[in-house]
Amino acid sequence: MSNTTAFQKVTALRGMNDILPGESAQWEALEAMLRQWLSLYGYQNVRTPVLEQTRLFARGIGEVTDIVEKEMYTFSMSADRQELMTMRPEFTAGIVRAAIEHNMLYDRAQRLYTMGPVFRHERPQKGRYRQFHQISVEALGFPGPDVDAEQIIMLARLWKQLGINDIRLELNSLGQLEERRAHREALIAHLEKHKDILDADGQRRMYSNPLRVLDTKNPAMQQMANEAPKLFDFLGTESKAHFDAICQRLDDAGIGYTLNPRLVRGLDYYNLTVFEWVTDRLGAQGTVCGGGRYDGLFELLGGKTAPAIGFAIGLERLLALWQDVAKVQTAAECDVYFVHSDAQSARAAATLAEAARNLGVRCIVHPGSASFKSQFKRADASGARLAVILGESEMAEGKASVKFLRADAQGATAAQFSVAQSELATALTGKLQDQ
Numbered sequence: 001m002s003n004t005t006a007f008q009k010v011t012a013l014r015g016m017n018d019i020l021p022g023e024s025a026q027w028e029a030l031e032a033m034l035r036q037w038l039s040l041y042g043y044q045n046v047r048t049p050v051l052e053q054t055r056l057f058a059r060g061i062g063e064v065t066d067i068v069e070k071e072m073y074t075f076s077m078s079a080d081r082q083e084l085m086t087m088r089p090e091f092t093a094g095i096v097r098a099a100i101e102h103n104m105l106y107d108r109a110q111r112l113y114t115m116g117p118v119f120r121h122e123r124p125q126k127g128r129y130r131q132f133h134q135i136s137v138e139a140l141g142f143p144g145p146d147v148d149a150e151q152i153i154m155l156a157r158l159w160k161q162l163g164i165n166d167i168r169l170e171l172n173s174l175g176q177l178e179e180r181r182a183h184r185e186a187l188i189a190h191l192e193k194h195k196d197i198l199d200a201d202g203q204r205r206m207y208s209n210p211l212r213v214l215d216t217k218n219p220a221m222q223q224m225a226n227e228a229p230k231l232f233d234f235l236g237t238e239s240k241a242h243f244d245a246i247c248q249r250l251d252d253a254g255i256g257y258t259l260n261p262r263l264v265r266g267l268d269y270y271n272l273t274v275f276e277w278v279t280d281r282l283g284a285q286g287t288v289c290g291g292g293r294y295d296g297l298f299e300l301l302g303g304k305t306a307p308a309i310g311f312a313i314g315l316e317r318l319l320a321l322w323q324d325v326a327k328v329q330t331a332a333e334c335d336v337y338f339v340h341s342d343a344q345s346a347r348a349a350a351t352l353a354e355a356a357r358n359l360g361v362r363c364i365v366h367p368g369s370a371s372f373k374s375q376f377k378r379a380d381a382s383g384a385r386l387a388v389i390l391g392e393s394e395m396a397e398g399k400a401s402v403k404f405l406r407a408d409a410q411g412a413t414a415a416q417f418s419v420a421q422s423e424l425a426t427a428l429t430g431k432l433q434d435q
């Protein structure tokens with residue numbers, strides 16, 4: 001009788017997905033296109049840690065935001081719980097921290113991008129996950145408005161390149177601090193007037209973050225939100241000129257947009273330009289990309305003041321929209337699959353495969369022993385174009401047989417041929433180039 005208790009099966013955490021071969025081939029194809037697209041505009045890769053001090057996000061993103069209030073994965077770094085660390089819920093704050101820490105802006109502005117997983121403890125649903133992936137693109141040290149427009153135009157290029165046409169641009173300006181202050185006073189007065197219809201979130205944020213109260217989904221509050229004073233009407237000449245210059249460039253590029261005065265974004269670091277690209281094709285989670293200017297973030301995080309603008313795309317959502325996604329073929333596991341008949345030929349196969357790999361041929365040697373039939377079945381499933389057969393007769397003659405596993409363009413399958421083992425690697429490279 002066994003005294004081990006059955007081990008309960010382990011599954012992935014809710015909202016955190018495995019990306020398996022096949023699907024991951026689509027991810028790699030998308031990532032390669034994104035890198036090529038970024039290089040057209042001079043963006044360079046940067047990589048920052050997954051874990052950062054909690055203070056970075058609390059300060060950077062803002063204490064009174066959904067992300068900081070309820071969505072961060074936070075741990076204590078020491079037993080006394082004095083110091084806390086958080087798994088990044090976004091990239092921007094970490095990139096700005098790195099730019100300050102390494103004095104990256106001392107002689108020039110920087111165009112940076114990064115890709116990877118970010119973490120938010122949200123309620124999972126289609127298009128909304130707890131571990132998801134972003135590509136974050138940041139132009140640090142640029143006052144705009146030229147670069148603001150360039151970022152939006154580069155996004156329009158990406159959608160076009162990926163064949164995504166049912167996506168629209170929403171644009172707003174959050175102005176500067178003094179303008180937001182004046183608007184805030186007017187807004188609080190408006191909220192106070194309608195205090196009785198505010199829900200619990202609304203009541204709580206009325207003084208701490210009144211703009212976010214307007215971002216409500218509560219139907220009972222919609223009319224109140226629609227009638228609230230609009231920040232856009234509080235913008236001064238300079239802020240208006242910044243916004244107009246962007247619109248002019250978008251017009252030049254033939255890019256349509258909607259001015260959405262209620263677009264405030266879920267992070268507090270923005271000023272002037274904010275934008276989102278939204279689609280109706282993904283159901284409730286239709287925001288594919290969001291971004292804006294954050295001229296105050298460097299100073300807020302203890303650095304020298306520097307203007308900056310950026311955006312992030314949710315890669316799960318982008319992949320769901322990418323029309324050619326189905327056309328991405330699962331990459332073959334290898335070019336050549338080695339089958340063998342006994343221990344001696346298996347040993348020879350291992351050595352011969354190493355020699356072929358030296359010439360860049362991607363090889364798999366069938367593991368263990370099995371009938372030729374089942375080895376060929378596996379060879380076929382691997383997607384290999386050639387099989388190398390090392391049977392008894394081949395071994396006796398110091399040769400290898402090479403079999404074509406795929407039909408050529410005319411639909412014909414060439415006969416197999418035999419080659420000296422010492423010549424095998426070069427013969428394989430030759431045949432792979434011919435095909």
Ligand code: HAM
Pocket residue numbers: 089090091092120122127128129130132133134136137138266267287288289290291292294309310311312313314315316317
């Ligand atoms: P964000 O709007 O919070 O902005 O996120 C950007 C994008 O990430 C969203 O538009 C969406 O596509 C995707 N996303 C957000 N949450 C989830 C989720 N739970 N599951 C799947 N996808 C999600 C930022 O993060 C800013 N850092 C953008 C930025 C960069 N602003 C300036 N620079």
